[in-house]
Amino acid sequence: AQTVTQSQPEMSVQEAETVTLSCTYDTSESDYYLFWYKQPPSRQMILVIRQEAYKQQNATENRFSVNFQKAAKSFSLKISDSQLGDAAMYFCAYRPSSYSGGGADGLTFGKGTHLIIQP
Amino acid sequence: NAGVTQTPKFHILKTGQSMTLQCAQDMNHGYLSWYRQDPGMGLRRIHYSVAAGITDKGEVPDGYNVSRSNTEDFPLRLESAAPSQTSVYFCAALTGNYGYTFGSGTRLTVV
Numbered sequence: 001a002q003t004v005t006q007s008q009p010e011m012s013v014q015e016a017e018t019v020t021l022s023c024t025y026d027t028s029e030s031d032y033y034l035f036w037y038k039q040p041p042s043r044q045m046i047l048v049i050r051q052e053a054y055k056q057q058n059a060t061e062n063r064f065s066v067n068f069q070k071a072a073k074s075f076s077l078k079i080s081d082s083q084l085g086d087a088a089m090y091f092c093a094y095r096p097s098s099y100s101g102g103g104a105d106g107l108t109f110g111k112g113t114h115l116i117i118q119p
Numbered sequence: 120n121a122g123v124t125q126t127p128k129f130h131i132l133k134t135g136q137s138m139t140l141q142c143a144q145d146m147n148h149g150y151l152s153w154y155r156q157d158p159g160m161g162l163r164r165i166h167y168s169v170a171a172g173i174t175d176k177g178e179v180p181d182g183y184n185v186s187r188s189n190t191e192d193f194p195l196r197l198e199s200a201a202p203s204q205t206s207v208y209f210c211a212a213l214t215g216n217y218g219y220t221f222g223s224g225t226r227l228t229v230v
Contacts, residue, residue, distance in 0.1 A: 004161075035218045045162075045209065045221035091161060095218065106152065106177060107211075107219060109161035 002027045004094050006110035013082050014118045020067075021077045021113045023092030029053075031097040034068065034075045035107070040088040048090070051075065053097070079115075087117045122146045125210050125222035132200045132229045140195040140225050142210030148220075150213035151193040155179065155206040156224075162209065168193055200229045 003026045013019035025034070036048040051059045051068050058066050063083075067076045079086055092110040126141045144151060152167035154177075164177030168187040182204055184196045197204060207226050211219040 009159075033218065037218075043207065043224045043226075045211075045219075045224075047218055050218055093218070106164045106167065107154075107162070109163070111159055111161045 002029075002094050002096075002108045004092050004108050004110040006090075006092055006113050008113045009111075010114040010116065012116040012118060013079075015082055015084060017082055018078060018080045019082055019115065021079075021090050021092075021115065023075045023077070023110055025073050025075065025092070025094050025108075027073070027094065027096075029096050033095045033097055034066075035093040035095070036064070036066070036075075036077045037091045037093060037109075038086075038088045039091065039112075040085075045091075049077065082117050084117050084119060087115055089114050122214075122220045123210055123212050123222035125208075125225050127225060128223065129226045130228070132197070132227060134201060134229055135199050138197050138200060138227075140197075140208055140210075140227070142193045142195065142222060143191050144193075144210075144212045145191065146212055146214065146220070147190060148212040148214060149190065151187070152177065152211050152213070152219075153183070153185065153193070153195045154209045154211060156209060157206050165195065165208075202229045205229045 005024045032053045034051045038046045038048050049061045063080045065078045089112045091112045093107045124143045149170045153165040154162040156162045163179045166185040168174045210222040214220050
């Protein structure tokens, strides 16, 4: 079974600084997707960024970028120029790429990292 | 997110009572799933459905039932609620390679 580990229950960063959230995962699959979701106090789950395992290039979305290390099974999220609105829970998630009919499309989540932005 | 609508947003239930959490999607996606979120646990999948008439168990299905009579709706039923089912529940639609689109969640308290 796949597992996703977020080793930082809480992180704090000064506004305008850069912060990196860690995520490691365990899988025997060679093709899969990785995601970072943001959950602000409103509770809504918001997709921040996604990465296909077959792509070597790290995904980037504005101030958000990832460092994907497939061999190390590591998928960290970097937030540049942190803003107060970035304060939230961040969840790393994994999904196999192929649908097998056996529930393979389910997302496996880490336990989350609570990000605090200090003004 | 407008694509997946959950009702109610909040509810308090007494132990032993039954309740149905509603999930409706307007994106014509086949794959829908229910997750529960508990503090320090992330989200865990309860049940899922790949199409109308087809449902299957996720990782934590005990105490929950689902049905899928059409593409749009995927209700989650608690037949006899227990305090351990106090949680935040999310319905989510699989949107191709872009992961899931989540509803806004239902916070359920069982007393």
